Amino acid sequence: MKKVSLQDIAAELGVSKTLVSLVLNGKGNEKGISRDTQKKVIKLAGKLNYNPNQMARSLRLGSSKTIGLIVADISNAFFSHIARSIECEAGKRGYNVMFMSSEEDADKERKMIQILQDRRVDGLILATSFGNRDEIQKLRDEQMPFVLIDRFIPGVKTNYVIVDNHKGACALTQHLIEINYNRIALFKISPSHLLPIKQRTEGYKEALRKHGIPVRNNLIREIAFQNVREEIEKNLKDLILNHGIQAVFFLNNNLTVAGLEVLNKFNLRIPQDIALASFDDIDLFKYAYPPITAISQPHEDIGIHAVRILLNDIKTKTKGFKKQLVLPVELIVRRSCGAFLKQTDSTTIHDVHVS
Amino acid sequence: MKKVSLQDIAAELGVSKTLVSLVLNGKGNEKGISRDTQKKVIKLAGKLNYNPNQMARSLRLGSSKTIGLIVADISNAFFSHIARSIECEAGKRGYNVMFMSSEEDADKERKMIQILQDRRVDGLILATSFGNRDEIQKLRDEQMPFVLIDRFIPGVKTNYVIVDNHKGACALTQHLIEINYNRIALFKISPSHLLPIKQRTEGYKEALRKHGIPVRNNLIREIAFQNVREEIEKNLKDLILNHGIQAVFFLNNNLTVAGLEVLNKFNLRIPQDIALASFDDIDLFKYAYPPITAISQPHEDIGIHAVRILLNDIKTKTKGFKKQLVLPVELIVRRSCGAFLKQTDSTTIHDVHVS
């Protein structure tokens, strides 16, 4: 069943493609096309179930109404929620999204950017892996509309939407201190030049300093991406046996999940034996045992703002003016740090808002 | 910075677009174009960083190398994992994917199918909501390549990839019976005409029958999609107080998560006070307390097979021959049903494979 084209309609009606196109694009009145002709065209288009070939339209108009999304992994809850939000916000404005998972691999990311550009997407939303400073700079030089999410490249002025990593980590650490922990271990992920990780680490340190607690570097552990589970086990054992830690703060959800597993394996009770907290809140944490205190990030807002900034750039073709957004995070106090030990129903705990 | 086109290269070299196109598509030798000319073309293309406009190419070739994916919600773990797998498998063959979330809304789904068709995707992968029998039939009549996942439409012969819902539910129920539970409640989700739900219910009933346990309809509860949490609370209370249930089997991951929350609220111990099992295994369940026994579905395989079937149809333009795949599921025994009460390390539990 061949798709019906403008030509088909024009031929059947004995008019020109021009006319049909004009009418169907709502420019009939503006161009003074007779009411009668307009009606005929619209009627036949309906009957034939005509729908314009968007590819042809895009080629002609130079706009694909498509945005490309590159994240580390679409199946990761953090990114899939952002993706949903992007899809939704973009959809409202007539844009659809093509997604790709770069696996934090700068090389793959580079190829994906190329593919998306060849497909002539109107814009890009990227959770860029760190290796691609040059690539990002190139995008900027090419005037390709794009916005970074979750991370940005220091020194390269671009649009970005991130969260207040520093404040969040600081607030969570402070919370731990207020409950009376002072030997708090910190786990971060290995490419520690990843910006969010750096900022979170700084937040942790600042909270300690503010409370006159010395920053002990041997309580800060960096875990290689490859072998999270085992590395955490090894390090946690050392920290517990040799450094008397009372609490542990994981800087992203992967680390937290692995840490939870290890502590269970050690048969340690949370928070009686050790307190646990996470940067990044995922569904899991609410229903884990015990429910986990975490900094939650505004997935939906990240997506919405990224799309708005992007579409605005696309529309106005603003070159140079860059928007930088730092969204507030939220400290969600649950039971994993012992603050509400007597509490049995986590749903009644009030959230504490940060900024 | 204007994108460079074939024309630009041709002009600069004083040759025709034809020649440049031929060379760049590797048809230089075949068409007997001189080695020298070929080299010049390739060199200049590299220097100018030429990349063909895929939109133009697609229009000409009548193939967009794009596949459309419609699921209920991309941020749901079940679908995001399948999406990842689809992206990966499709990517290997040069196809990229555009995704949309229908929210189980037949109307939205219909519109999304239209959008995707207007964009001239080469094929569609759909977790179709039930309402769209006609739409699916239309796709088939139009010879649009597509494959359904997770669900299919009874009586409409199409490609599909689903899992063995009946066997899985039967195996899990049998497991519960073998541990000595015989008053097993079942929770299903409300549009109970959703095929997977029907099949799972049948599996549950069959297991009971096989063991001579009467099927009590008042132990089977149907929960409306709108108000899962409260409905479950109400029904669980009734089942526990008035029907003496010993175990509860939830037919999808949303129900399980809500059920877990309610049982925690009731302060019931799992499995000492009540056993709990789930159809659909998500990350959460492995780390929940206690870890939850579940039927796990092969997300990756679902995606891979769907893509393979789809691309094969696209390539061969096979009309009529339809592939129907029912993938095996796996019973993952954890601690929520008490089978391994003395076990403290869930990671050492051996998985039991079904089919």
Add this chain to the structure above:
DNA sequence: CTGAAAGCGCTTACAG
């Protein structure tokens, strides 16, 4: 060995 031309399906400036 190479090029002029048609055409994929649109939109839009231009002419009448």
Add this chain to the structure above:
DNA sequence: CTGAAAGCGCTTACAG
């Protein structure tokens, strides 16, 4: 009020 023509950037049958 309406149409012929050009052009978006490709590919490919045809001609020489």
